[in-house]
Amino acid sequence: MLRRLIKRTIGSAALAPFARGRTRQSLLHRVNVVYLHYVGEDRPYYSDFYLGTTLDQLDDDLRRLKEHFAFCSLAQVVGATTEIELDGKPLLALTFDDGFDLVRNGAIEVLDAHGVSATTFVVTSTLDNANLMWRNKLSAIRALCPESVLVGHYNALMMKAGLPVAQSGRAAMHASESWPTNRKEELVDQLWAACGMPPLAEFLDQHRPYFTREELRQWLTRGHGVGLHTHSHPRCSELLGEAVMAEIVEPGLSLKQELDLDFLPLSYPFGVRLKPEIELDLWEQGLFDCVFGIGGFAPRGTPPLRLERACMEGDYRYEVFGRAFVGRPRATATKLPPGRPVSAPKRDRPSESRPLGAAREDPEIPGPRARCRSVR
Numbered sequence: 001m002l003r004r005l006i007k008r009t010i011g012s013a014a015l016a017p018f019a020r021g022r023t024r025q026s027l028l029h030r031v032n033v034v035y036l037h038y039v040g041e042d043r044p045y046y047s048d049f050y051l052g053t054t055l056d057q058l059d060d061d062l063r064r065l066k067e068h069f070a071f072c073s074l075a076q077v078v079g080a081t082t083e084i085e086l087d088g089k090p091l092l093a094l095t096f097d098d099g100f101d102l103v104r105n106g107a108i109e110v111l112d113a114h115g116v117s118a119t120t121f122v123v124t125s126t127l128d129n130a131n132l133m134w135r136n137k138l139s140a141i142r143a144l145c146p147e148s149v150l151v152g153h154y155n156a157l158m159m160k161a162g163l164p165v166a167q168s169g170r171a172a173m174h175a176s177e178s179w180p181t182n183r184k185e186e187l188v189d190q191l192w193a194a195c196g197m198p199p200l201a202e203f204l205d206q207h208r209p210y211f212t213r214e215e216l217r218q219w220l221t222r223g224h225g226v227g228l229h230t231h232s233h234p235r236c237s238e239l240l241g242e243a244v245m246a247e248i249v250e251p252g253l254s255l256k257q258e259l260d261l262d263f264l265p266l267s268y269p270f271g272v273r274l275k276p277e278i279e280l281d282l283w284e285q286g287l288f289d290c291v292f293g294i295g296g297f298a299p300r301g302t303p304p305l306r307l308e309r310a311c312m313e314g315d316y317r318y319e320v321f322g323r324a325f326v327g328r329p330r331a332t333a334t335k336l337p338p339g340r341p342v343s344a345p346k347r348d349r350p351s352e353s354r355p356l357g358a359a360r361e362d363p364e365i366p367g368p369r370a371r372c373r374s375v376r
């Protein structure tokens with residue numbers, strides 16, 4: 001509670017007249033990327049995480065952020081190799097996690113009205129609404145099943161699985177984050193059935209929460225980007241060998257080929273990274289152009305495989321402005337004339353052309369072995 005109050009105070013202070021200059025200066029020296037998830041009215045599959053990002057709220061948020069930032073595509077923001085301002089403002093890229101539909105629900109119209117090019121990070125097992133991602137299944141169960149019934153079935157399942165029980169639906173949601181990642185599908189599907197939820201295909205047909213492949217093509221045609229958020233939303237720190245292939249490498253290659261992508265970013269579910277040696281090995285394969293956690297804006301100069309993003313849901317003033325305000329400001333940025341486009345990152349070779357373990361050659365992109373500056 002106190003922590004929240006302090007953050008709210010810092011977030012507000014960061015934009016006060018006495019602080020604005022320092023905040024802006026700090027933001028000029030960071031790779032500014034924000035993330036959202038679902039846009040629209042509250043729905044069972046997102047109730048547990050919903051913070052009120054309706055279309056109107058998105059419209060308001062973009063208008064407010066444009067007072068302080070110049071929106072650019074993710075490729076442009078990541079590719080800006082020096083501290084840059086555009087139209088007198090630091091750059092900002094907008095991203096969406098979990099692959100929720102942004103075409104049918106009208107979010108794309110809001111983005112286009114603001115001239116914002118956004119990137120959606122998809123969970124490939126849910127494309128075409130073929131499945132409901134496990135966290136969304138748990139949210140739907142909690143929204144539609146009486147709490148006592150949910151907790152009873154949850155605890156029976158946990159005892160059978162040798163995992164901790166929970167005292168409430170909220171505690172069960174929290175505890176389920178620690179399920180062994182290779183058991184999440186089996187456990188959530190058993191809970192779905194035990195709680196008497198409707199047949200999954202029926203639920204998916206009714207709600208259609210995610211992008212279809214066809215809609216992703218429309219999204220790309222209209223100037224937006226696509227990245228990978230893994231195949232099934234695991235905790236990546238637990239992935240080894242074949243699981244890394246199945247969750248990240250194979251779906252990344254498929255997305256790239258199917259959608260003819262020449263820039264492919266990766267965002268980690270929960271912001272939880274692969275083990276460092278596995279992450280480095282993945283980076284050296286050259287499939288991804290940049291990789292994101294959720295630790296707030298990274299300092300410019302951070303290697304692209306160690307980038308971070310800030311949350312833009314709810315009261316985001318601390319995440320977006322407050323952290324920058326309390327961070328250390330640096331030297332003046334390079335100024336570009338108003339309206340001048342920022343160059344996108346240099347194209348790296350196709351991933352297939354670089355053998356496993358070979359180093360990246362592009363001198364403009366800091367190598368994976370370069371030391372990462374601390375990320376707040």
Ligand SMILES: [Zn+2]
Pocket residue numbers: 097098229233268269270
């Ligand atoms: Zn996610």
